[in-house]
Amino acid sequence: MSSTINTVAVLGGTGNLGKHIVRALLVGGFSVTILTRAGSTSPKPSFEPYDVAFKEVDYSSPSSLQAAFAGQDAVISVISTDAAQQVQKSIIDAAIAAGVKRFVPSEFGVNTRKPGVEKTRVGEFLAGKRKVVDYLIQNEDKISWTGLSTGFFFDSALENGLTGISPLTNTATIVDSGTQPWPASLRSHIGRAVSEILRHPDITKNQYLSTASFNVSQNQVLAIVEELTGKKFAVTRADSKDIFKSGEEKLPNLAKGDHSAFVDFLKAYFLADGAGNELKDEDSANEKLCLQTEDVRAVVKGWLEKKGLLAA
Numbered sequence: 037m038s039s040t041i042n043t044v045a046v047l048g049g050t051g052n053l054g055k056h057i058v059r060a061l062l063v064g065g066f067s068v069t070i071l072t073r074a075g076s077t078s079p080k081p082s083f084e085p086y087d088v089a090f091k092e093v094d095y096s097s098p099s100s101l102q103a104a105f106a107g108q109d110a111v112i113s114v115i116s117t118d119a120a121q122q123v124q125k126s127i128i129d130a131a132i133a134a135g136v137k138r139f140v141p142s143e144f145g146v147n148t149r150k151p152g153v154e155k156t157r158v159g160e161f162l163a164g165k166r167k168v169v170d171y172l173i174q175n176e177d178k179i180s181w182t183g184l185s186t187g188f189f190f191d192s193a194l195e196n197g198l199t200g201i202s203p204l205t206n207t208a209t210i211v212d213s214g215t216q217p218w219p220a221s222l223r224s225h226i227g228r229a230v231s232e233i234l235r236h237p238d239i240t241k242n243q244y245l246s247t248a249s250f251n252v253s254q255n256q257v258l259a260i261v262e263e264l265t266g267k268k269f270a271v272t273r274a275d276s277k278d279i280f281k282s283g284e285e286k287l288p289n290l291a292k293g294d295h296s297a298f299v300d301f302l303k304a305y306f307l308a309d310g311a312g313n314e315l316k317d318e319d320s321a322n323e324k325l326c327l328q329t330e331d332v333r334a335v336v337k338g339w340l341e342k343k344g345l346l347a348a
C-alpha cells in the first residue's frame with residue numbers, strides 16, 4: 037500500500053486551531069473534508085480561493101464515522117480539549133475500520149509524553165489525551181499515527197492575555213522573575229507542521245513530535261511591547277506558587293465546567309522560574325518538518341499594528 041497521502045478529513049476544522057490547519061493543508065495541495073458534529077452551530081469558515089467539503093458526522097455512531105472516513109488517507113483530529121479526551125478512541129476505531137492510513141490526534145499543546153508530566157496537575161488534566169496516544173501505540177499495526185506538541189498558541193495567548201501583557205491598559209502581570217522561556221507556536225505554524233507531517237508520512241510515522249515557532253519569556257515579550265508602543269507598563273509580580281495554589285482552590289469548580297484551574301496550572305507549568313518546559317533544540321522536529329523558527333518581534337509588531345497600538 038502506498039504511503040502517499042492525498043485526501044484528509046479534519047475533525048474540528050471549524051475551530052480555533054482547526055481553521056489554520058485546514059488552510060495549510062489546502063495550501064499544501066491536499067484534498068480536505070471538514071467533518072462537523074451533526075447539529076453543530078460552529079460557523080463554517082471560508083477558505084477562499086480553495087474549495088473544501090463539509091460533512092456532518094454523528095460521533096456517537098461508529099457507522100456514521102466509518103462512512104465519513106471512507107476514501108480518506110488521513111484523519112486529523114483538532115476537536116476541543118474535553119472532546120479530545122472523551123470521543124477519540126471510537127474515532128480511531130472507525131478510522132481503522134475505514135482503512136485510514138494516518139491518524140493525528142488532538143494534542144497541539146503540552147507535550148503529554150514528556151517523562152514525569154503525568155505526575156503534574158497539567159498532566160492529570162490531560163490524562164485522556166495520553167490514553168489516546170497509548171491507544172494509537174497499541175494499534176500501530178492497524179493505523180499509523182503522529183502526535184504533535186506545540187506549546188502555547190502564541191497569537192491566541194497575545195489576544196487572550198495568557199502572556200500576562202495588556203497593551204490596552206499598559207499593565208503586565210509577570211510570573212516570578214519573568215525570565216523563564218516557554219515554547220510558543222503561531223497557529224499558522226502548527227498548520228504548516230501538520231501539512232509537512234502528511235507530506236512526509238514515512239519519516240513521521242508512529243512518532244510524537246514537538247514543534248514551536250520560538251521559545252520566549254514574558255520579559256522578552258514585555259520589552260518588545262514597551263519598545264513598540266513607546267509606553268512604560270505597570271508591572272505586577274505573581275508568585276508561581278500562589279498561582280498554583282489558586283488553581284488548587286478552583287479545582288471544585290471543574291465539575292461545573294469552569295476550567296480556570298487548568299489555566300492556572302498551565303501558567304505555573306510553563307512560566308515559573310526553573311520550569312524547564314521550553315522546547316530544547318535536540319527535541320525539536322522543526323528541521324525534520326522543514327519549518328523555520330519565527331521572529332517574535334515581527335509577530336508582536338504585526339499584532340500591535342492590527343490593534344492600532346504602535347507608537348507613532
Ligand SMILES: NC(=O)c1ccc[n+]([C@@H]2O[C@H](COP(=O)([O-])OP(=O)(O)OC[C@H]3O[C@@H](n4cnc5c(N)ncnc54)[C@H](OP(=O)(O)O)[C@@H]3O)[C@@H](O)[C@H]2O)c1
Binds near residue numbers: 049078095117120188
Ligand atoms: N496550545 C495552546 O495554547 C492551546 C490552546 C487551545 C487549545 N489547544 C488544544 O488544541 C486542540 C484544539 O483546540 P481548539 O481550541 O482549536 O478547539 P475549539 O475551537 O474549542 O473546538 C474545535 C472544534 O471541536 C468541535 N467540538 C466541540 N465540542 C465537541 C464535542 N463535544 N465533540 C466533538 N467535537 C466537538 C467543534 O467543531 P464542530 O462544531 O465543527 O463539530 C469545534 O469547532 C485541543 O487539543 C486543545 O487542547 C491548545
